[in-house]
Amino acid sequence: MASDVVDAPVVDATAVPRPRIRVQNAVKSFSGRVVVDVDDLVLGDRPIEGLIGPNGAGKTTLMRMIMHSTPLDRGTITLVPPGGREVVLSDLPAYALAHRGVVKSNQVIMDFPKLTIWDSTLLSVTEARYERPARIFSEQTVFKRHEEEIRHYLDYFGFDDPDGFALSAGEKKLLDIVRCLLLKPTFLLLDEPTAGLPDELTEKVMEVIRELGAAGTSVVIVEHDLNVIWGLCDEVHFMAEGKVVLRGDPQSIREHHTVVESYLGEGHV
């Protein structure tokens, strides 16, 4: 499984203009072991794409490289907005990616321990000009501007006590996703978004992702719950040993002998 051969059918998806991310010659090693080595990969051709592969394949590291959470050893990562100028994401500071619409949810639980759920969502939507030291009277302005959209998501996902803190792992995971949604991403990367969530909430998350994809946001999901991948994605990338070795529609990837042999097992198909 050493080449980047694409032998599953590639779906033509140029109909809807949407942002793409191009990863070129991107390499990352840890302690001499190459974890990611991608020659040329375009993400975002289709509204919702999945990234699957065995543990250690490099999926999360690739996502982190795109977001600057993990620095590249070499290579470039470029955002290609529809009809706009290309932006080399790997030249931007990490915080600037969200300003370009590139947002990622986290695989491990990440939260602000001293901020309530409302706090956390307000933080996400607050523009930089309101966060300057002199703007000590702008809380109500920010709250009024964004109350409706925040309340929409908090109600939709049914947080127990939005004025309090996110307590359970599931609530923190959900809050992480809500923070990302409030940033109005044009390119959303989701790293195991439904891990630890009950079925009902998983379905709600999937529904929101579908709506985003239909509205023009490019979504890439890393997920071990393959029902989410098969049920949601328009295209699937299969990674192994740091490389993307296959891409195609969910059905063809699901049945591909390489995927079955190295990842799914015979009983899954």
Added chain:
Amino acid sequence: MPIEWLDAFLITGLFNVAMVTGLALLLHLQLGLARIANFGVVGFWGTGMYTFGVLYVQVDWPFGDPWQFLVCAAAATLVAGLAGLLIGWLIADLDIDGVLVVTLGFATAVQILATTQDDITGGARGMGGLGFPFDIGTVKENEFLWLVILAAVVAAILFYVWRVHRSPYGRSLIAVGGNEPLARSLGKSTLRTKLWLFAVTSAAMGLLGAMYGVMIRFLDVGQIGVGVTLAAMVGLVLGGTARVWGAVVGVVLTAGVFDIVIQSYLPLPREWYTQAIPVLREAVFGATLIVVLLFRPLGILGDMQRDRLMRKLHGE
């Protein structure tokens, strides 16, 4: 002005308590919200004090007070703010050990510079020639008025800090202190936040230093020792690093007890005040810090209560 009931020791003691409260409030923004442990508070305070003193005494201004004071104090505030910008930039990506070393190093550098550049600072001999920007009568009356002005400045700092807790800026500081990578992923320039924080708080520390210089009217390098940082740090930690009123409660219980109760009201032998009390003060402050961190790390007032505050702010 009928202030016979006040003795000079009490005015000095109250001035010290108000000033340390101001420093502790500013430190609260750095340590309590953004979780940056600045051990060089005295460096910024001393920068303000000496910048003010040098400009006030050494420069031949074409105008007198109060303009001379205002110009020199503004310059001292600006220089301390720029020092804060520099130090903030240096520590932006450092862990807590690195922050400790850089901030302590900065405070030491300020003290060494004030000592060695004796042609402009007076060095170990000290520098006189400072005075109040007004003259309303006796020294005691002038000192009292200066105490009232300082109290107004500290009250303004308290109000600012109180408002910061209720603003998006305060929320961004708490976010930076709680999870910086997550804040960055949400589009927050955490470097800019830290630089603004250090510039503004250091500038205010510098202003307090300049005002202290006016009060004592004679600068010497012994005044910019670690004791100032220790007093602000101990007061804040004892009261509660995360609470607005933590700085006030803590400083009243520490500097208030030593600089007012012991200095003014306890019938102690006179010779103790020059040698034993200052040493005892620092020893007790240090011990208090250890005890509080061991047994009540969140201080007397405990942790911040964002849930209650958010309910109050947004009416749930």
